[in-house]
Amino acid sequence: MLLSAPLAATFAALGARYPDGGVFTYVRHAFGARAAAGVGWCFYFAVPAGAPAAGMFAGAYVAAAVGGGRRTVLSGTATEGPRRAPC
Secondary structure (H helix, E strand, O other), X not given: OOOHHHHHHHXXXXXXXXXXOOHHHHHHHHHOHHHHHHHHHHHHHHHHHHHHHHXXXXXXXXXXXXXXXXXXXXXHHHHHXXXXXXX
16 A cells, blocks of 8 residues: 555556546647557556456455355456546
């Protein structure tokens, strides 16, 4: 949690400065359209692989909090649901 704070603060500052976009917009402003396109494609391919993993992590946290086992992890994963990548 402590290691996430600087990243969260960075994205909060960028979001305040550029409220119209996400990582693609930040990279476009800093490095240009070509770099932003590369980052956009990386996000496009990473989200389908990362979403199930994030769901498993969320389920594991729920299981640890309520004292559940594997079934709790899987049900926590199922309720996590699909997420849309920020643009």
